[in-house]
Amino acid sequence: KKGKKGKKKGKKGKKGKKGKKGPKDLTPDRTMDSLIKELVDKDILQLASNFSVQDFVGQHRNLDMIERKALDPTPPEASLAQIRQAVVEQLILPLGSQAVHEKAPFVNKALIYGPKGCGKTMLSMAIARETGSNFFNLSARNLDPGAPGSGRTKYPDKKGANSAVMMLHMVFKVAKALAPSVVYMDEVEWTFIADKKKLKSQWPGEKPPSRFLKDFLKEVKFLKEEDRILILGNSRRPFFAEKGDLKKMNTFFKDFKLFIPLPDxxxxxxxxxxxxxxxxxxxxxxxxxxxxxxxxxxxxxxxxxxxxxxxxxxxxxxxxxxxxxxxxxxxxxxxxxKIDPIFKEDYEQFMAWNLKNNPQGKQEPKEKKPKAEKAKAGKKKK
The missing domain is CATH 1.10.8 (Helicase, Ruva Protein; domain 3)
Structure with a gap:
């Protein structure tokens, strides 16, 4: 009996291989045209605004580099020209070109954050336009079903044809079939916030956006290296997500975070x-x-x-x-x-968050690691 139980356990251990085959097709009897039509009717598959990367205007920070003190410990902000270059090299080229996608490192999850009006949406639209991508809008406000009688019917159910599970399945099925695709999420911090008190007091919609998160993460897990799909999050207040919610968001976007500073x-x-x-x-x-x-x-x-x-x-x-x-x-x-600027204390909040949560924007103390390793080596010798 013990031997048989052991064999059964061994069979259970092989379940991981089945997961690699991909998600179950929930719409086997539907044509691709019908799925596209539903996503267009629900305003999820959209036409990205006609922006080019060249519309994101900015120069190099030559003056700032001259004025910076030699012993200033804080890393310099990226110039708008450098941001434009990073978007082209790391997001647009691998997504738009199959040849580059196969040979170069590819990022399939990216977070662009900065103050309101700094150009996040323009860059997102430009990425979709420059690569010829389909544009799926999974922003929290866009997916909110609205109050009863509001006329909005965006997948309010937990199960069935009008549920979040079905909607996400359709989005990723169409996105893979019609790649390249951009899955856009404005105010992405709302999707990761599970704090019920914060949602109740500050979320303006009818239902919490976090209801999509579990199924959304499942769909993203099934993405393969050959899938030319970019999950593109925008945020004008990433610090709104805290503790466990912030950890989830940081883990999800760990490969690419881009802070857009104020222009010089x-x-x-x-x-x-x-x-x-x-x-x-x-x-x-x-x-x-x-x-x-x-x-x-x-x-x-x-x-x-x-x-x-x-x-x-x-x-x-x-x-x-x-x-x-x-x-x-x-x-x-x-x-x-008549327009409110970005106040100094608000901008400093962005800078502090960027230094703490973005590896690219953080200057690591390089001397500490070797010292720790030397101490360990000394203990071993004793």
Missing amino acids: YPSFQAIWRSLILRNKGVITDALDFQTLAWITKSAGYTPGAVDAVCKKVLTQRRLQRLPIKPLSHSEFLPHLA
């Missing part, structure tokens, strides 16, 4: 120029870009604030009058004063 002075000059032209403005000598860049940099404004101001100033009526009255930098300042 040269970047703001380039941003003002780019956004005025994008909003059909005309640049003349009457525009003092140095003043505009200095004010936005010193006050702590974001590119999103600059874009909002440009849209306010460059109305159809104002564009018609440009040949008679050229644009002046003084026209933008009253509108800029």
Whole structure:
């Protein structure tokens, strides 16, 4: 009897191999077209906005590098040009090119975080557009079913055809079949928050986003190296997830975290120029870009604030009058004063979180490890 029990245990141990085959197909009788139609109707499979990586304007931090003190222990912020380069090399190229995907290291989970208006959504849309990817929006707010009678019917059930399990199955089945694909999650911290008190007091939706997490993680586990799928999380307050919730989020996005800082002075000059032209403005000598860049940099404004101001100033009526009255930098300042900047204490919170939770943004003390190893070696000799 003991021998037979031992054999049965041995058979149970082989269950791990079955898991590698992939998830069970919950929709074997449905065509790919019908799955795509449902995801489009539910506003989950979307058309990404027409942004290019070149729209993420920014320069290298040459001035900052000169001004930095030699003994400053804090690592420098990445420049916007470096961020653009990192996105192209580590996310866009491996996702968009099958040849690069097969030969180069590939990241399939990435977290982009920073203050509101710094360009996270633009970069996410640009990644999808540049790679020709399908864009699946699994953001917490987009998946909320809404209150009864609201008209929203986004998979409120726990089981069955109108459940989260079925929705996630369809998303990943279509994403694999139509790769490359981007699975986008805005305000991704909400998906990882299981704290009931925090959800009850601060989540604005009808049902907690964490109800998707268990099944979502299961689907992600079944992704293979050859699957050209990128799980792309955005967050404007990653520090909102705490303790166990934060640990889950950090573990999930451990391979790639990218902090987008506020632009520096040269970047703001380039941003003002780019956004005025994008909003059909005309640049003349009457525009003092140095003043505009200095004010936005010193006050702590974001590119999103600059874009909002440009849209306010460059109305159809104002564009018609440009040949008679050229644009002046003084026209933008009253509108800029009505927008709240990113306050110093809020930005410092981002910096502190980045140093603590992001390996790429953390300067490790290299001397401590060898000393610890020497101490262990000394004890062994004794």
